[in-house]
Amino acid sequence: MTMTQARPAARVRRGRRGWGDRILYAYTWLIIVWLCLPIAVMITFGFNNAKGRLNLTWQGFTLKWYGRLFAVPDLTTALVNSLTIAVLAALGATVLGTLIGLALGRFRFRGQGALNLVQFAAISAPETVMGASLLSFFVQLGVGRGYLTILVSHIMFSLSFVAVTVRARVLTLDPFVEEAAQDLGASGWTTFRLVTLPMIFPAVLAGGLLAFALSIDDFIITSFNSGSTLTFPLWIWGAQKNGLPPQVNVMGTLIFLAGVLLAVGNAVLARRRR
Amino acid sequence: MRRRLAPYLLILPGGLWLAILFVLPMVVMLSFSLMQGDVVNGFQLIWHWQNYTDSLSAYDDQLIRSLVYGLLATAACVLLAYPAAYWIAFRGGGRKSTYLFLMLLPFFVSFVLRTFSWKFLLADDGIVLGPLKDAGLLPQDFHVLATGFAVVAGLTYNYLPFMVLPIYVALERVDPRLLEAAQDLYAGRAQAFLRVVLPLSVPGVFAGVLMTFVPVSADYVNATVLGGTNNTMIGNVIQNLYLVNNDYPQAAALSFALMAILLIGIFAYARALGTEDVLEVAAR
Numbered sequence: 001m002t003m004t005q006a007r008p009a010a011r012v013r014r015g016r017r018g019w020g021d022r023i024l025y026a027y028t029w030l031i032i033v034w035l036c037l038p039i040a041v042m043i044t045f046g047f048n049n050a051k052g053r054l055n056l057t058w059q060g061f062t063l064k065w066y067g068r069l070f071a072v073p074d075l076t077t078a079l080v081n082s083l084t085i086a087v088l089a090a091l092g093a094t095v096l097g098t099l100i101g102l103a104l105g106r107f108r109f110r111g112q113g114a115l116n117l118v119q120f121a122a123i124s125a126p127e128t129v130m131g132a133s134l135l136s137f138f139v140q141l142g143v144g145r146g147y148l149t150i151l152v153s154h155i156m157f158s159l160s161f162v163a164v165t166v167r168a169r170v171l172t173l174d175p176f177v178e179e180a181a182q183d184l185g186a187s188g189w190t191t192f193r194l195v196t197l198p199m200i201f202p203a204v205l206a207g208g209l210l211a212f213a214l215s216i217d218d219f220i221i222t223s224f225n226s227g228s229t230l231t232f233p234l235w236i237w238g239a240q241k242n243g244l245p246p247q248v249n250v251m252g253t254l255i256f257l258a259g260v261l262l263a264v265g266n267a268v269l270a271r272r273r274r
Numbered sequence: 275m276r277r278r279l280a281p282y283l284l285i286l287p288g289g290l291w292l293a294i295l296f297v298l299p300m301v302v303m304l305s306f307s308l309m310q311g312d313v314v315n316g317f318q319l320i321w322h323w324q325n326y327t328d329s330l331s332a333y334d335d336q337l338i339r340s341l342v343y344g345l346l347a348t349a350a351c352v353l354l355a356y357p358a359a360y361w362i363a364f365r366g367g368g369r370k371s372t373y374l375f376l377m378l379l380p381f382f383v384s385f386v387l388r389t390f391s392w393k394f395l396l397a398d399d400g401i402v403l404g405p406l407k408d409a410g411l412l413p414q415d416f417h418v419l420a421t422g423f424a425v426v427a428g429l430t431y432n433y434l435p436f437m438v439l440p441i442y443v444a445l446e447r448v449d450p451r452l453l454e455a456a457q458d459l460y461a462g463r464a465q466a467f468l469r470v471v472l473p474l475s476v477p478g479v480f481a482g483v484l485m486t487f488v489p490v491s492a493d494y495v496n497a498t499v500l501g502g503t504n505n506t507m508i509g510n511v512i513q514n515l516y517l518v519n520n521d522y523p524q525a526a527a528l529s530f531a532l533m534a535i536l537l538i539g540i541f542a543y544a545r546a547l548g549t550e551d552v553l554e555v556a557a558r
Contacts, residue, residue, distance in 0.1 A: 024360065036380070102284055103285045107284075124485075125533065126536060129532060220509075233387070
């Protein structure tokens with residue numbers, strides 16, 4: 001208050017800013033509404049009292065699809081596949097990626113440049129090309145495509161994201177803390193378990209959640225390597241011609257809510273830790 | 275000695291995973307692109323370079339369309355994302371992360387489901403166009419689906435958050451005192467923006483372009499769902515050749531050509547920016 005009184009020029013400037021600011025503020029909300037529009041449609045039509053599978057026009061409010069969530073057996077199987085693959089892929093990618101992140105953040109070694117390059121390529125290569133190359137590879141090996149090929153592919157494309165997240169965290173740590181632990185007689189493993197891991201844990205968790213999200217959402221790479229195994233996005237893709245049953249909306253809504261709750265919970269915890 | 279080995283032991287499992295499931299498949303695909311044959315009689319590696327010329331001349335329409343759609347959607351993303359990222363970074367106050375989070379909400383819904391949701395919204399007699407047509411505001415044969423516009427709009431929608439994030443990160447780092455200094459030196463607001471803020475945010479725009487242009491150009495989901503049969507992209511062709519025609523050599527040649535075109539672009543960018551910076555932005 002006193003500041004603005006002491007500097008009238010500043011107040012004038014702020015006043016002139018007003019209009020542009022208001023437009024930008026409204027614009028930002030417009031973008032947010034646009035981004036959320038399809039989500040709102042998805043959630044709304046999960047409550048639609050539709051007859052049978054055609055869920056295209058609003059027929060009144062119902063909760064029955066939440067009760068009949070698992071009424072379409074192969075959709076349920078697809079969802080279970082998606083969830084188990086995402087959990088296993090996130091675990092695998094988190095372990096492999098964390099180790100790489102530690103190495104890249106802590107040591108300088110020969111081959112570091114090559115490793116960075118491969119990770120960079122794995123992050124930025126178009127999914128269509130990665131899916132195509134994995135398919136070529138599995139065909140050449142004569143490996144049947146299915147659950148396992150989806151899982152190993154998902155670990156492959158998400159581990160670099162974990163590594164980069166962990167590396168960024170390791171770089172901010174003070175290496176002397178670990179040396180101090182070892183000076184106090186802790187073994188390498190004890191130091192890692194009691195000192196290093198707790199310090200990098202937020203990044204490990206964030207990387208793991210990212211890997212889970214990447215895996216459960218993946219369509220393109222999976223479509224090349226699924227064989228006859230279906231995941232949630234693949235089932236939707238295949239079923240689309242005959243109309244999507246409301247159960248798809250309900251499952252989408254539940255995944256959305258779980259994701260949002262996890263992210264908000266993680267953010268709240270991170271704030272408290274600080 | 276142990277200290278020297280430590281990094282190698284740490285990278286061994288993940289490095290092997292990447293070598294076997296990323297690098298090796300690329301090599302296999304490269305060899306496929308030089309083979310000839312069919313699924314029944316098998317494929318022979320005979321350095322058949324014509325796969326490249328044949329497939330590129332057969333599908334040049336789709337390749338060019340992909341790059342054009344990619345450029346249009348990327349440009350639309352920059353133009354749409356920049357003002358919002360700017361407002362959040364400079365005027366978001368204590369709610370910056372809340373606004374960013376709202377921008378990222380689409381990531382919590384499956385990509386395929388979001389795209390089908392747009393198909394539903396934009397359907398010829400759907401909940402948006404139907405009432406407008408009934409009211410006589412639009413001609414009865416007006417349609418959005420099955421046009422190039424729908425594909426570009428869908429791509430823009432799906433990849434916009436990837437553009438908002440890096441631009442926001444770059445703008446957030448701009449010290450507001452620089453703006454004050456510019457104004458003290460009698461720069462107008464437009465000048466302060468053009469000569470201080472904009473140049474400082476260029477790395478963010480670069481990173482965003484990188485993160486959207488590549489996946490957008492190779493996407494086939496939006497073209498299939500929103501574009502109908504006349505607006506197919508190179509991703510559709512690759513997917514079809516692989517999964518329907520089983521013409522692995524041509525499909526591999528096309529994938530490799532696409533990868534080469536996009537990677538040359540990326541590495542030119544990465545050189546200008548420094549690989550590690552790009553990686554870090556990419557990880558956010």
